[in-house]
Amino acid sequence: MLNRTVARVLYYTQNTVRDAIPRRYFIAKRSGVLNALEKADFAEISSRLGYYNKLSGPFSASSGSHAIEETRRDRSRYYFDFMEAARYFDGDLRVRTMFGDITHVPDLPTIVKSRPIGDTNHNSVLMKLDKFRHFQGVNDPRPFAEKQSRIVWRGSPNNRLRHALLEKFYNHPSFDVGSTGGSAPTDWQKPFLSISDQLRYRYIVSIEGNDVATNLKWIMSSNSLCFSPRPKYETWYMEGRLEAGRHYVEIRDDMADIEEKFHYYETHPEEAKKIIDEAQTYFKSFLDEKTELALSILVLEKYLSLSGQLQAHSISK
Structure with missing residues:
Protein backbone atom coordinates (compact mmCIF):
# COMPACT_ATOMS: atom_id res chain seq x y z
CA MET A 1 0.00 0.00 0.00
CA PHE A 135 -11.68 2.15 0.94
CA GLN A 136 -8.09 2.18 2.15
CA GLY A 137 -6.70 -1.23 2.95
CA VAL A 138 -3.61 -1.97 5.03
CA ASN A 139 -0.37 -3.88 4.64
CA ASP A 140 -0.37 -6.12 7.70
CA PRO A 141 2.61 -8.53 7.74
CA ARG A 142 2.01 -9.64 11.35
CA PRO A 143 0.06 -12.94 11.58
CA PHE A 144 -2.88 -13.17 13.97
CA ALA A 145 -1.01 -15.53 16.30
CA GLU A 146 1.87 -13.05 16.74
CA LYS A 147 -0.33 -10.13 17.76
CA GLN A 148 -1.08 -9.02 21.31
CA SER A 149 -4.01 -10.84 22.92
CA ARG A 150 -6.03 -7.70 23.63
CA ILE A 151 -8.97 -5.74 22.22
CA VAL A 152 -8.36 -2.23 20.90
CA TRP A 153 -10.55 0.72 19.93
CA ARG A 154 -10.04 4.46 19.52
CA GLY A 155 -12.55 7.10 18.52
CA SER A 156 -15.03 9.73 19.56
CA PRO A 157 -17.75 8.59 22.03
CA ASN A 158 -20.51 10.13 19.92
CA ASN A 159 -23.22 7.51 20.47
CA ARG A 160 -24.54 5.08 23.06
CA LEU A 161 -22.72 2.03 21.68
CA ARG A 162 -19.34 3.72 21.97
CA HIS A 163 -20.29 4.96 25.42
CA ALA A 164 -21.14 1.40 26.45
CA LEU A 165 -17.74 0.11 25.34
CA LEU A 166 -15.82 2.83 27.17
CA GLU A 167 -17.94 2.76 30.29
CA LYS A 168 -17.51 -0.99 30.76
CA PHE A 169 -13.93 -1.56 29.60
CA TYR A 170 -11.81 1.61 29.67
CA ASN A 171 -9.84 0.16 32.60
CA HIS A 172 -10.03 -3.56 31.80
CA PRO A 173 -6.69 -5.43 31.45
CA SER A 174 -7.78 -7.24 28.28
CA PHE A 175 -8.82 -4.00 26.56
CA ASP A 176 -7.04 -0.95 25.24
CA VAL A 177 -10.04 1.23 24.45
CA GLY A 178 -10.23 4.98 24.79
CA SER A 179 -11.63 8.26 23.60
CA THR A 180 -9.63 10.59 21.40
CA GLY A 181 -12.24 13.33 21.18
CA GLY A 182 -15.59 14.62 22.31
CA SER A 183 -16.71 15.45 25.83
CA ALA A 184 -15.85 12.08 27.37
CA PRO A 185 -14.83 11.76 31.04
CA THR A 186 -11.12 12.20 31.68
CA ASP A 187 -10.76 8.52 32.63
CA TRP A 188 -11.86 7.50 29.14
CA GLN A 189 -9.23 9.60 27.38
CA LYS A 190 -6.36 7.61 25.86
CA PRO A 191 -3.45 8.56 23.60
CA PHE A 192 -4.03 8.47 19.85
CA LEU A 193 -3.18 5.17 18.19
CA SER A 194 -2.35 5.01 14.50
CA ILE A 195 -3.68 2.22 12.34
CA SER A 196 -0.26 0.58 12.53
CA ASP A 197 -0.40 0.75 16.31
CA GLN A 198 -3.85 -0.85 16.39
CA LEU A 199 -2.72 -3.65 14.09
CA ARG A 200 -0.49 -4.94 16.88
CA TYR A 201 -3.64 -6.31 18.55
CA ARG A 202 -5.55 -9.47 17.63
CA TYR A 203 -9.00 -7.91 18.05
CA ILE A 204 -10.16 -4.52 16.78
CA VAL A 205 -13.61 -3.15 17.56
CA SER A 206 -15.59 -1.41 14.83
CA ILE A 207 -18.55 0.73 15.93
CA GLU A 208 -20.59 2.96 13.64
CA GLY A 209 -20.29 6.68 14.29
CA ASN A 210 -22.29 9.20 12.27
CA ASP A 211 -23.11 6.53 9.70
CA VAL A 212 -20.89 3.57 8.81
CA ALA A 213 -17.73 2.73 10.74
CA THR A 214 -14.74 4.12 8.85
CA ASN A 215 -12.37 1.51 10.27
CA LEU A 216 -14.45 -1.51 9.19
CA LYS A 217 -12.83 -1.84 5.76
CA TRP A 218 -9.21 -1.60 6.86
CA ILE A 219 -9.82 -4.02 9.74
CA MET A 220 -11.28 -6.52 7.27
CA SER A 221 -8.19 -6.15 5.07
CA SER A 222 -5.88 -6.94 8.00
CA ASN A 223 -4.82 -10.02 9.96
CA SER A 224 -6.78 -8.87 13.02
CA LEU A 225 -10.28 -10.07 13.87
CA CYS A 226 -13.10 -7.55 13.58
CA PHE A 227 -15.55 -7.28 16.52
CA SER A 228 -18.62 -5.26 15.59
CA PRO A 229 -22.30 -4.81 16.43
CA ARG A 230 -24.56 -5.63 13.49
CA PRO A 231 -24.28 -2.70 11.03
CA LYS A 232 -27.28 -0.38 10.66
CA TYR A 233 -25.99 1.61 7.68
CA GLU A 234 -24.30 0.69 4.44
CA THR A 235 -22.23 2.11 1.60
CA TRP A 236 -20.78 0.78 -1.66
CA TYR A 237 -19.13 -1.84 0.58
CA MET A 238 -22.56 -3.47 0.99
CA GLU A 239 -22.34 -3.74 4.77
CA GLY A 240 -25.83 -5.23 4.68
CA ARG A 241 -24.36 -8.34 3.02
CA LEU A 242 -21.78 -8.98 5.73
CA GLU A 243 -22.44 -12.17 7.66
CA ALA A 244 -21.77 -12.46 11.39
CA GLY A 245 -19.47 -15.38 12.11
CA ARG A 246 -18.21 -15.35 8.55
CA HIS A 247 -16.85 -11.83 7.89
CA TYR A 248 -16.79 -10.45 11.43
CA VAL A 249 -17.64 -11.37 15.02
CA GLU A 250 -20.95 -9.85 16.04
CA ILE A 251 -21.16 -8.29 19.50
CA ARG A 252 -24.21 -6.90 21.27
CA ASP A 253 -24.96 -3.19 21.18
CA ASP A 254 -24.53 -3.04 24.95
CA MET A 255 -21.15 -4.83 24.68
CA ALA A 256 -22.27 -7.38 27.29
CA ASP A 257 -20.87 -10.38 25.36
CA ILE A 258 -17.58 -8.97 24.13
CA GLU A 259 -15.48 -10.63 26.87
CA GLU A 260 -17.13 -13.97 26.12
CA LYS A 261 -16.31 -13.61 22.41
CA PHE A 262 -12.74 -12.61 23.26
CA HIS A 263 -12.14 -15.73 25.36
CA TYR A 264 -13.81 -17.95 22.77
CA TYR A 265 -11.55 -16.88 19.90
CA GLU A 266 -8.49 -16.95 22.13
CA THR A 267 -9.14 -20.67 22.56
CA HIS A 268 -10.32 -21.23 18.96
CA PRO A 269 -7.70 -19.41 16.85
CA GLU A 270 -8.41 -21.58 13.82
CA GLU A 271 -11.97 -20.16 13.71
CA ALA A 272 -10.63 -16.64 14.07
CA LYS A 273 -8.26 -17.23 11.15
CA LYS A 274 -11.10 -18.55 9.00
CA ILE A 275 -13.15 -15.37 9.60
CA ILE A 276 -10.10 -13.20 8.87
CA ASP A 277 -9.54 -15.02 5.56
CA GLU A 278 -13.20 -14.54 4.56
CA ALA A 279 -13.03 -10.85 5.52
CA GLN A 280 -9.92 -10.31 3.39
CA THR A 281 -11.53 -12.06 0.42
CA TYR A 282 -14.60 -9.83 0.75
CA PHE A 283 -12.48 -6.67 0.93
CA LYS A 284 -10.42 -7.64 -2.11
CA SER A 285 -13.58 -7.96 -4.21
CA PHE A 286 -13.75 -4.14 -4.34
CA LEU A 287 -10.19 -3.51 -5.53
Missing part, protein backbone atom coordinates in the same frame (compact mmCIF):
# COMPACT_ATOMS: atom_id res chain seq x y z
CA LEU A 2 1.15 3.55 -0.73
CA ASN A 3 2.10 5.87 2.10
CA ARG A 4 -1.13 7.68 2.97
CA THR A 5 0.33 11.14 2.35
CA VAL A 6 1.64 10.09 -1.05
CA ALA A 7 -1.69 8.42 -1.85
CA ARG A 8 -3.56 11.61 -0.92
CA VAL A 9 -1.39 13.75 -3.22
CA LEU A 10 -1.78 11.23 -6.04
CA TYR A 11 -5.56 11.08 -5.54
CA TYR A 12 -6.04 14.86 -5.81
CA THR A 13 -3.53 15.23 -8.65
CA GLN A 14 -5.14 12.53 -10.78
CA ASN A 15 -8.65 13.86 -10.22
CA THR A 16 -7.68 17.47 -10.89
CA VAL A 17 -6.11 16.39 -14.19
CA ARG A 18 -9.18 14.32 -15.14
CA ASP A 19 -11.42 17.26 -14.33
CA ALA A 20 -9.56 19.40 -16.88
CA ILE A 21 -10.05 16.95 -19.75
CA PRO A 22 -13.05 17.72 -22.01
CA ARG A 23 -16.10 15.60 -21.26
CA ARG A 24 -16.43 14.42 -24.86
CA TYR A 25 -13.23 12.40 -24.43
CA PHE A 26 -14.79 10.31 -21.65
CA ILE A 27 -18.19 10.00 -23.34
CA ALA A 28 -16.46 8.52 -26.39
CA LYS A 29 -14.72 5.97 -24.16
CA ARG A 30 -17.79 4.87 -22.18
CA SER A 31 -18.50 1.73 -24.20
CA GLY A 32 -14.86 0.72 -23.96
CA VAL A 33 -14.85 1.15 -20.19
CA LEU A 34 -17.95 -1.02 -19.89
CA ASN A 35 -16.14 -3.74 -21.85
CA ALA A 36 -14.15 -4.38 -18.66
CA LEU A 37 -17.22 -6.26 -17.43
CA GLU A 38 -17.06 -8.83 -20.22
CA LYS A 39 -14.61 -10.95 -18.19
CA ALA A 40 -16.39 -10.35 -14.89
CA ASP A 41 -18.92 -12.64 -13.22
CA PHE A 42 -22.17 -11.51 -14.88
CA ALA A 43 -24.37 -12.74 -12.03
CA GLU A 44 -22.29 -10.91 -9.42
CA ILE A 45 -22.18 -7.66 -11.41
CA SER A 46 -25.94 -7.82 -11.99
CA SER A 47 -26.49 -8.53 -8.30
CA ARG A 48 -24.32 -5.62 -7.17
CA LEU A 49 -25.97 -3.27 -9.65
CA GLY A 50 -29.40 -4.22 -8.29
CA TYR A 51 -28.14 -3.78 -4.74
CA TYR A 52 -26.74 -0.29 -5.27
CA ASN A 53 -29.58 0.95 -7.44
CA LYS A 54 -32.83 -0.67 -6.33
CA LEU A 55 -35.03 1.58 -8.48
CA SER A 56 -37.33 -0.46 -10.70
CA GLY A 57 -39.75 2.00 -12.29
CA PRO A 58 -39.68 5.36 -14.07
CA PHE A 59 -39.41 8.60 -12.11
CA SER A 60 -38.92 12.30 -12.80
CA ALA A 61 -35.55 13.88 -12.16
CA SER A 62 -36.86 17.43 -12.37
CA SER A 63 -37.68 18.28 -8.75
CA GLY A 64 -34.64 19.14 -6.65
CA SER A 65 -32.18 17.99 -9.30
CA HIS A 66 -29.17 19.63 -10.92
CA ALA A 67 -27.24 19.13 -14.14
CA ILE A 68 -24.20 16.88 -13.83
CA GLU A 69 -21.98 19.76 -14.90
CA GLU A 70 -23.39 21.86 -12.04
CA THR A 71 -22.43 19.38 -9.31
CA ARG A 72 -21.14 21.30 -6.31
CA ARG A 73 -17.40 21.11 -5.67
CA ASP A 74 -17.41 22.24 -2.03
CA ARG A 75 -16.94 18.68 -0.75
CA SER A 76 -14.13 17.84 -3.11
CA ARG A 77 -13.73 14.10 -2.49
CA TYR A 78 -17.44 13.52 -2.99
CA TYR A 79 -17.32 15.66 -6.13
CA PHE A 80 -14.29 13.88 -7.57
CA ASP A 81 -15.65 10.39 -6.80
CA PHE A 82 -19.07 11.17 -8.27
CA MET A 83 -17.53 12.74 -11.37
CA GLU A 84 -15.28 9.73 -11.92
CA ALA A 85 -18.38 8.01 -13.33
CA ALA A 86 -20.52 11.05 -14.17
CA ARG A 87 -18.00 12.55 -16.60
CA TYR A 88 -18.85 9.67 -18.97
CA PHE A 89 -22.28 11.28 -19.55
CA ASP A 90 -23.52 14.54 -21.04
CA GLY A 91 -23.21 17.36 -18.56
CA ASP A 92 -26.78 18.57 -19.00
CA LEU A 93 -28.31 15.30 -17.74
CA ARG A 94 -29.99 15.86 -14.39
CA VAL A 95 -29.40 14.07 -11.10
CA ARG A 96 -30.15 14.47 -7.42
CA THR A 97 -27.14 14.12 -5.16
CA MET A 98 -26.83 14.28 -1.39
CA PHE A 99 -23.23 14.26 -0.19
CA GLY A 100 -22.09 13.54 3.37
CA ASP A 101 -23.05 11.06 6.07
CA ILE A 102 -26.64 10.28 5.07
CA THR A 103 -28.63 8.21 7.58
CA HIS A 104 -32.14 8.68 6.19
CA VAL A 105 -33.84 7.69 2.94
CA PRO A 106 -34.65 10.70 0.72
CA ASP A 107 -38.21 11.26 -0.47
CA LEU A 108 -37.03 11.14 -4.09
CA PRO A 109 -34.41 8.99 -5.87
CA THR A 110 -31.05 10.45 -4.86
CA ILE A 111 -27.40 9.47 -5.24
CA VAL A 112 -25.78 9.07 -1.82
CA LYS A 113 -22.73 7.59 -0.13
CA SER A 114 -24.63 5.92 2.72
CA ARG A 115 -28.10 4.74 3.61
CA PRO A 116 -29.93 2.72 6.30
CA ILE A 117 -29.82 -1.04 5.74
CA GLY A 118 -33.23 -2.50 4.94
CA ASP A 119 -35.92 -3.14 2.37
CA THR A 120 -37.28 0.41 2.17
CA ASN A 121 -34.17 2.28 0.99
CA HIS A 122 -34.87 2.22 -2.76
CA ASN A 123 -34.62 6.00 -3.13
CA SER A 124 -31.04 5.89 -1.84
CA VAL A 125 -28.87 5.05 -4.84
CA LEU A 126 -25.38 4.13 -3.65
CA MET A 127 -22.21 5.23 -5.40
CA LYS A 128 -18.59 4.80 -4.31
CA LEU A 129 -18.13 8.21 -2.69
CA ASP A 130 -15.46 9.48 -0.30
CA LYS A 131 -13.56 6.34 -1.18
CA PHE A 132 -10.15 7.70 -0.21
CA ARG A 133 -11.34 7.68 3.39
CA HIS A 134 -13.47 4.54 3.31
CA ASP A 288 -10.39 -4.05 -9.30
CA GLU A 289 -10.49 -0.42 -10.43
CA LYS A 290 -11.69 -1.16 -13.97
CA THR A 291 -14.61 -3.25 -12.72
CA GLU A 292 -15.48 -0.72 -10.02
CA LEU A 293 -15.55 2.16 -12.50
CA ALA A 294 -17.63 0.24 -15.03
CA LEU A 295 -20.11 -0.76 -12.32
CA SER A 296 -20.32 2.84 -11.10
CA ILE A 297 -21.14 3.94 -14.64
CA LEU A 298 -23.90 1.31 -14.83
CA VAL A 299 -25.41 2.49 -11.53
CA LEU A 300 -25.60 6.05 -12.83
CA GLU A 301 -26.74 4.89 -16.27
CA LYS A 302 -29.64 3.00 -14.70
CA TYR A 303 -30.62 6.12 -12.75
CA LEU A 304 -30.53 8.26 -15.90
CA SER A 305 -32.42 5.63 -17.90
CA LEU A 306 -35.26 5.25 -15.38
CA SER A 307 -35.58 9.02 -15.23
CA GLY A 308 -36.18 8.98 -19.00
CA GLN A 309 -32.98 10.76 -19.98
CA LEU A 310 -30.93 7.95 -21.48
CA GLN A 311 -31.09 4.55 -23.12
CA ALA A 312 -29.63 1.99 -20.71
CA HIS A 313 -26.91 -0.56 -21.40
CA SER A 314 -28.39 -4.08 -21.51
CA ILE A 315 -27.11 -5.18 -18.09
CA SER A 316 -28.64 -2.16 -16.32
CA LYS A 317 -32.11 -2.48 -17.74
